[in-house]
Amino acid sequence: MIHIVDYDAGNQTSVKRALDHLGVASVITSDSEELVRAERIVFPGVGHAHSALETLRERGLDKALKSAAGQGTPILGICVGCQVLLTGSEETDLPCLDLIGGQCLRFRPDDDALKVPHMGWNALEVGREHPVLRHVRPGDEVYFVHAYYPVPGDERDVLARSRYGVEFASVIGRRNIVAAQFHVEKSGPVGLKMLGEFARWDGHTC
Template sequence: MIAIVDYGAGNLTSVARAVSFLSYDCVITDDPAQITGAERVIFPGVGAAGSAMETMRERGLDDALKQVFKAGIPMLGICVGCQIIMDSSQENDAACLGMIPGSAKAFSDTMPSEHGDGFLKVPHMGWNGLDVVRSHPLFEGVKKTDEFYFVHSYYPVPRSGDDVFGTTDYGIKFASAVGKHNLFATQFHLEKSGKPGLLILENFCRWAPC
């Protein structure tokens, strides 16, 4: 059973539909015991890091996820779930889960594009590419031409480059896929990214971390 963590963020049903489409059993839950007892855990999200962390603490989900991480159970973060695994986020000055050392930082519309074509538009919304910088089982079958769907104003900045597996160019290059041990997370929405997104999601459902 795959537990999809309900911490008050949106898009849970879309993720559940994608998992079910791949013929895997899943449940949307905010029960810490059900999460720590699951075979795999997905924590997606659309919303703000501060409110997400507040809800997680109220429901005891922060401790549950930390237990899952320590137990080596496969974990997948999506969008906000890719940001709150850092130590902190600039959004709401939120203290986060601290699974990957680093922070989530904000795009700014005063930030010049490194391509010299003006300033960044915030949020980063729409289809964009993925540059795989380190191999990972979840990237098996992903092509260089594949694109993924993004909607975000913040992005993860791991302290160590060893935790970055994929980057995306949005005028600046930012980490769009990060991971550590049994944890992997994407800033892009797997459930909205068509066949390439479903491929990564299916790879996660089969993944057996060492």
């Protein structure tokens, strides 16, 4: 059973539909105690890191996510749910969850042709083998919508990269946590396969 974190992030239903399609049982929850006991967690997100953090705090979900992370529960962050796993973000003065060391920076392309937000299909280059990424082939494209991108402090936390003016980490991970900057639930068969692998992942990287 996968628990999908509900903090009015917008895409929790899309994530649930994708899991339904794969035949993976899931439930959407905003109950922090339920989350701590969850077998597996998807932490989705759309919109702003600032309002996301505010709602997480109000519902006690920030602490629940930290507890779950500490006890080894496999966690998949998506988009804003990836960004707020880092230490901080240029989008907000609030501290983020600090489950993976690093910052989120805003795209500031020199080239006027590169519009912000970065929106559309872009390629994924896997840099480090990971069970959740085992079906990703070189050049596979996924769907992005974001103005900020994660910069982990430790290079070893970068699992895959993409390029938009700068090269940025599009999948990050540490121990039982893996997180994608793109919308796994809207990235066609490539994203669905990632979700399917996450549903089987035991939280160990090798």
